[in-house]
Amino acid sequence: MSFKELTGILEQRQASFVLLLCHRSADADAICSAYALQGLLKRFLPNVVTEIGCPQGINKPSKQLLDHMPINVNLKPNIESAEVIVLLDMNTIEQLDEVAEIIKKSPSPKIIIDHHAPSPETMQICKLCIIDEKAAANCELVYRLFVETDVQPNLNEAKALFIGIAFDTRHFALANSSTFQVIAKLVEEGIDAQETLAQFAAPIDPSERVAKLKACKRAKILKVEGWIIALSHVSAYQAPAAKALVDLGAHMAAVAGKKNGKVELSLRSTRQFNEQTGVHLGVDIATPLGEFLAGVGGGHAMAAGVSGKGEIEPALKKCLELLKQKIAKNA
Numbered sequence: 613m614s615f616k617e618l619t620g621i622l623e624q625r626q627a628s629f630v631l632l633l634c635h636r637s638a639d640a641d642a643i644c645s646a647y648a649l650q651g652l653l654k655r656f657l658p659n660v661v662t663e664i665g666c667p668q669g670i671n672k673p674s675k676q677l678l679d680h681m682p683i684n685v686n687l688k689p690n691i692e693s694a695e696v697i698v699l700l701d702m703n704t705i706e707q708l709d710e711v712a713e714i715i716k717k718s719p720s721p722k723i724i725i726d727h728h729a730p731s732p733e734t735m736q737i738c739k740l741c742i743i744d745e746k747a748a749a750n751c752e753l754v755y756r757l758f759v760e761t762d763v764q765p766n767l768n769e770a771k772a773l774f775i776g777i778a779f780d781t782r783h784f785a786l787a788n789s790s791t792f793q794v795i796a797k798l799v800e801e802g803i804d805a806q807e808t809l810a811q812f813a814a815p816i817d818p819s820e821r822v823a824k825l826k827a828c829k830r831a832k833i834l835k836v837e838g839w840i841i842a843l844s845h846v847s848a849y850q851a852p853a854a855k856a857l858v859d860l861g862a863h864m865a866a867v868a869g870k871k872n873g874k875v876e877l878s879l880r881s882t883r884q885f886n887e888q889t890g891v892h893l894g895v896d897i898a899t900p901l902g903e904f905l906a907g908v909g910g911g912h913a914m915a916a917g918v919s920g921k922g923e924i925e926p927a928l929k930k931c932l933e934l935l936k937q938k939i940a941k942n943a
């Protein structure tokens with residue numbers, strides 16, 4: 613009975629001010645889980661003032677969220693005056709940088725609600741830990757508190773929970789069976805999934821649109837051992853441009869650009885390309901390419917970046933050469 617334990621701590625403290633704290637550059641999952649919890653607490657403890665605090669700012673999509681939802685966030689919360697502190701969607705208070713020290717010093721009880729692997733140090737300072745690493749989003753955990761208390765979320769709360777889950781699961785790509793059960797319930801309660809997802813899809817910068825289209829128009833398309841490789845160049849947004857080329861059908865894309873006298877490249881590939889060729893873009897391509905350009909390169913298996921000296925044409929040529937060698941070697 614986690615919600616009972618939570619309200620038990622508030623009652624024992626006779627708390628009149630409770631702070632719901634979100635992590636650094638708070639995302640939709642953190643803010644939405646705080647908002648829904650705030651609503652649930654209001655039903656049981658109407659006299660307790662709760663505030664959502666984001667002392668280390670919010671991320672870009674969250675700004676859009678706050679424009680569309682009746683959610684109030686305090687960017688400069690008074691942590692010292694909080695009688696109970698609830699930490700949401702963060703496994704360590706170190707995520708709050710210098711604010712972590714203020715939390716550590718505060719004599720008020722702390723409660724954590726999270727879906728990441730817990731840090732022992734943070735668990736030690738918390739009186740109550742509501743943690744499930746298997747949950748795909750923190751909003752899923754807060755939804756369970758509604759179920760536990762037999763409370764129906766109102767439409768805004770349901771929408772917030774839906775958005776938080778959609779955000780953390782990358783529009784359900786990372787969702788598991790329990791996530792889909794929660795989502796099904798929220799849709800049953802009146803959330804229009806298509807409309808809500810469209811409303812909160814990140815707006816694309818007009819210059820990013822143009823950069824992507826230019827990269828497609830300029831792309832050189834080659835076949836290496838049956839793999840479709842796209843090479844292109846734009847002066848900005850190389851990473852989204854490379855991703856766009858892969859989304860359009862290339863197995864691997866490299867997009868170069870020049871900025872402040874430096875040449876920069878973004879590399880992307882499909883998972884299939886990585887698995888079947890064994891080419892790790894960060895290790896096999898970006899790192900040696902960075903050395904070749906007297907700069908630096910690195911990254912992940914399917915997404916990598918390079919920055920160095922030189923011109924676009926020879927940089928892309930070298931990139932292709934490295935790719936051909938690596939694909940042939942692993943074939």
Ligand SMILES: [Mn+2]
Nearest residue numbers: 641701750780
């Ligand atoms: Mn989360």
